[in-house]
Amino acid sequence: MLTAGWMLPALVAAPAVLAGLSLLARTPRAALWVGAVATTVIALVAGCAVAQVFMHGPLECVGGWFFLDALSAYHLAILMLVFVFCGFFAIVYFREEIANGVFTRKLARRYQALWFGSFAAMNLVLVSNNLGVMWVGVEATTLLSAFLICIHVSPAALEAMWKYLLMCSVGVALAFAGILLLAAASSASLSGHDALLWTRLMNPSVTLNPVLVKVAFIFLVVGFGTKAGLAPLHSWLPDAHSQSPAPVSAMFSGFLLNTALYCILRCLPIVEAATGNRGWGREILVVLGILSILVAAVFIVAQHDVKRLLAYHSVEHLGIIALGVGLGGLGVWAALFHTLNHSVCKATSFFGAGMLGQTYGTHDMRRMTDVARVSPVWGTSLIGSLLALIGIAPFALFISEFLILKAALNEKAYLAAALFLTGLGIVFIGALGHAISMAWKPPATAPRPLRTHHAEALLAWTPLALLLLLGLWIPAPLRALITQAAAVLGVTP
Amino acid sequence: MTLILMALAIWFTTGVLCLAFARRPRLVQMIGPVGAVVGSLPALFDASRALLTGPVTSLYLPWSLPGANFAIGMDALSAFFTLPIVLICALAAIYGREYLRPYEGRKALGASWCMFNLLAGSMLLVVLARNAVLFLLAWEVMSLSSFFLVMFEGEKADVRRAGWTYLVATHIGTAFLLVMFVLLGQPSGSLDFDDFGQIAGTPAVASLAFVLAVVGFGTKAGFMPFHVWLPEAHPAAPSHVSAVMSGVMIKTGIYGLVRTLLWLGPPPLWWGYLLVVIGAVSGVLGVLFALAQHDLKRLLAYHSVENIGIIVLGLGVGLIGLGSHHPLVAALGFAGGLLHVVNHAIFKSLLFLGSGSVLHATGTREIDHLGGLLKSMPTTGATFMVGAAAISGLPPLNGFVSEFLIYFAAFSLLGASGIPVIVAALVAIVSLALIGGLAAACFTKAFGTIFLGEARSGHAKHAREAGPCMRAPLILLAGLCLIIGVSAPLVIRVIEPVVSQLAGATELGEWACTAALPLAIVACVGVGLLALFVMLATVRSALLARRLVDESGTWDCGYIAPTPRMQYTASSFADPLTRFFGPLLGTRRKFSGPRGFFPDSASYSTETPDMSRERFYKPVFGAVEGALSKFHWIQHGRLNLYILYIVLTLLALLAWKLGK
């Protein structure tokens, strides 16, 4: 434990320091390479931490400020995976912009600094035991990533940034009110520092004022839900995702949303315990989840901008995760598994969309046709990930969605199951049409084929291969880790 | 089991290899077909052994997916469905190698062969799977690989539409199956097939599961009105793929339905009635729509719907037999239905491969542009004629045997008590009779217009017979049609175990004996017929030997200058019938007649789009899309209102959860 303790602060400190350092980068390429490599190293450290948790139970250090249990460890692992992918992808993505001088050193430095900054902030969210600090982390991610959206200043990008900034700030402010209410609820039995410590709040001996807890949870759900992009609080999401550069979009939908959702998950068991485990809080998640799926479906059918399409897919899948958690039982397990699948898949699809967007000079799917010929690597990976996103077997998302359906039927939530299937069906029908025309429709004006390096193929196909593997075979450790994480949420399947 | 695993391994690995060597079409053209054929041999051996000597082997490995186990088993039913899969896939592969040669270098043959072998493997896995998750995975891989095969010529708009329709339909079907399997798994909490039997205890749930199965599997099998993808997708695919899809892939739907029936316990009568109605509708409407088509492969696709209808009639009569406690009838009905599965697999793939050769040689699927091919393509023509006779259910070919068994069952049901049962039997009989007549009409039209008479266009004039690799499978399949036709009594001995699995083992001997005598006589008549025919033919030639035999033009009824284009076309041949059934078909006729004293070209064309697509699916999808588009204002871009959403959500939740 003690030996492992230093890792958690390091996970926050290292990126923070690197953020500062990367302001000194000489060339843009250097900045990006440093980013990628350093991220990988940090990921390895995090890996050790996760392994520690997996084998020897939760880590707690620095007087209980830092804390890592199975739930956060699992999310941490996903976070690292996504960031490593994005880090290397950034090198590929900005290559062309560097070549034609759009991506200057100044930009590169700022980009990399903000990148590490938000990295640090997300780590902070995951490793902090104190709900207040967690909140600080979330707000920090908002502020730092805001500028990532408009690395390239354009009216649309500015607008997206402004909406993102204001909506998330307001939302997260509400979340803070929620946290205060939670502290107030606990103030009868806890005081001072402990009032916001998750480990203390989870302590069964602590008695919380149920009414206040309920109010608090509603504030938390609305607040963090805004950041997580649950409908109808999702309005900023398509704008931000569509305007930011591909690596950023990938990171956004790959994990930023899950960070916020993670905060809700943290608070869920507290509420459930306080309200006598009658699924009082889960109900809310089910409703918001279903709503997100349906709203996403509405906009996916008539979408033409590929990045907005992917953004709405994020809304849909976050909704699916929320639904799964809300259903409880097997659903929680499935939802956590789905988190991993969605993050990997979504990152990949944004990679493909970004590269092809550069090649075609547009994100309009009506003009991005015959992608597999224009870029055998990125085209196939984009189509593949799109098919995976709409739940085609044998990709892992099919399994997790099947399990969520199973959970819904087991819990006798027949209406939820029906709406879930309807939403997925509409999404499938809508998105498949786009995918088919992108893959096979002969192009009106064929752009020059995109030349790709072998390493890129690795980057493009590894995630898909991973999804395929997970769809056919889940390694026992992963399974156990997810089960432990589900146990943190008070579910023992 | 090891053999089966070997087959799966060979298929999947060769599939992946094809993808790996995609850059080298020649090599792929070797690996793909060879792999498909070699892989089929062990499976063929294992399946036939299981069917003949009847040991039920199975393999059960734990699997790390939640709820999943790698459980596969080979019982009579699986073996019975394995045989056609293996056979047709192998033959289609042999055929496909030559069929695809023109595309070498122009198309991604690597992907195509990869998907073909994946399709074969996944179909085998579907019929072997003994666990819901494994089954669903195999099921989805099957759909996906066949989808990619359909999209072979994806640059064409109609192919893209076909692919979209296909994948959407099959995926919606799968959704029903997901629900069904979860329901089946609930009593025992396990998704292994062996534990599904417990649902029989709750009739209501069993009925629900049955309906879900009918919709889910029916979509794959092509029951009306879920068949809408079928006439789109089968013509779009390359012919050897169409043969596999139409011959065996849609049968996996039948397999699923039958397998499900095994779990659901004693069937109430209405299940049987439902199936009989579906069968009658699919059969009659299927053949009628086929009659109205003039695209050869589309015509064949509709005949798949028709034959699925016949199969379902058999199953339906069988279920009624079970429900009304006539095990004999049940056995006969199931036997007929199941036997027709194999028969249809054989002659339908024969016909699709034949049509492929025609397409290959002439470059058109438009029946009305062809003609006189029998002279330039004798083998293809002869085998196609055999297939046509077989699919029309004419003795002494295999189609007659299975239809005969279904008739037999239905007629035996007439003796039963209960008006509804008798009516159902009568419906089955009448629809079978109608289907028989119409099918004959449709295939005399197809065969006559394509292979007989004179070439109607340049396409057909310069046709050349396909190569040996494309002819051999045709001959083999045509031979099978005849063999099964005349060896019926033995064949039913072979399918005894399967039927006993469905209808209960007790009546086994009885039904087989009951059916054996007539079938034996039918077989004798068949043989006698052939003998008589040979005799008369020799008599004829003997008579003509010493006489003057001359050649001239066809008697033109005094008309001066007949041209090939004046021949009766397929459309005109079918016109009286399509007009008679017009209300059911909704055929669109475009006619611009000759005008003026010196009329220039006149034209007449008919098109019969799918009824359910036009009248049901299109409007529904349109309505849904319209309804969805009504919600687009949500994302209007005004930040203030977005933040208002947040506030309202907050208030709504507070009011909802704390209001009381």
Place this chain on the structure above:
Amino acid sequence: MSAWTDIILVSLILTTFWLLGSSRLASCIRICAIQGVATGLLGVVGGGITIRVAAISLAIIVLKGLTFPWLLSRALRESNTSHEVQPFVGYVASLLIGVLVLAFSFWADSRLPSLAHGASRLVVPVAFALLIAGLFLIVARKTAVNQVIGYLVMENGIYTFGFGVVREIPALVELGVLMDVFVAVFVMGIAIYRINRTFDHIDSDQLTLLKG
């Protein structure tokens, strides 16, 4: 001590109404500054003055009283748009709504189990009122500057709540929160600046390029 607290709380309410009613951006910023100072003082008058409380209160007063107003007015100065508030909802209506909000807050407070121990009974209703009024300002005003002000009012509300209800939040957290708010406003300031440079207006109501 509760008397001083009450006075400050009342002043918070008054400033909020003043904001709802005032028509010029410049004055809005000034009022916001006053409210910020008041919020800061709340900590001082509340309980015994420890170092921690003093430090935090000072920080708040400096930030909310000086820095933010400066940032905002700079953004305003550079924007060559009219310095009118441009409301969706008129001033009178806004005031009426403010009254309703206040009433609602008191009602809500009565519904919740008693929270404010030690500090004044007014804390919770006032906090709610500020929170909701802030949201209302964001929704009902067009210019970006106004929305930032609304955000600040919200913040004040939340701080008030924290002050009244949770006596000692760990200093670290509070500083973190404070820093976040600071950065937030700072970033918003820059954003406004850029928006203004790109669109040459700071009218967030006209930012509707992105739809669907």
Place this chain on the structure above:
Amino acid sequence: MSLWNFSYAVLGLLLAPLLPGITNRTKAVFAGRQGPPLLQAYWDLAKLLRKGTVYSRTTSWVFRLAPPGGLACVVAALWLVPVGNFAAPLAFPGDLILLAYLLGLMRFMTVCAALDTGSSFEGMGASREVQFSALAEPALILGLAALAYATGSFSLSGIFGGVTRPDWLQVGPALVLVAAALLIVFLAENCRIPVDDPNTHLELTMIHEVMILDYGGPDLAFILYGATLKLWLLGALLANIFLPLTGFAGPAQIACLVAGMVVVAVLTGVIESVMARLSLLKVPQLLVGAAALSVLGFVLMLRFAP
């Protein structure tokens, strides 16, 4: 299995060509002509068998092999027909289906042969043939199904052995309806008026005759002989219904049946003389009507059956 079982088929092979002679005689009598000799059909066959033939260049082996094939079918079918209560040589449950489908096979060949000539007139005939037969087949099978239900057996022998005098007393009306349906089928299948006119020589209006325009010599002989056999075959079904002969001695039964056949032939002649040929568009309605009659018969039997 006694000699009597075979007698009827053998008689058919010998006497079938007599039927058209009788029919034509009847028509001649109605028309007040003398008409052709009774044995005309035999002379025709004999003459044709001695002739050579001319084939169209368009045709293929299908055209050449159709006549023996068709004849083979109908000859095979002949052994399924019983005499009174002497079962047919090949009687077995379900033979009525085999009978129907053998006729179907015969039709399949004829139609293919017609299309093989590439003549639009023969195509027209073929088209009509398949249309009418597709509608006639359900009528036939329905009628037989009704009888099968009434007699509780579904081999032809069982059925016609089972139609007894008591049946007539019990479900007479139903039997009449079914018989009427079978009569219509009989006329349609044998291309008699009111469906088709074997004597017309305007190709446009012909169905069966036009399909065999291009045949001559032995082929034509086979076809004609096959046609007469088909007449005998379907006529026998009719005769069997009306003559519940159970209990008669063998020779008596044979005699009665042959007499019955003569009656059927005369009846055909009468119909052809007193009726006009229906317009082609009306024919399908007639056939559907036949099916309706069978259904009605069936319903009546459901109602009256013991």
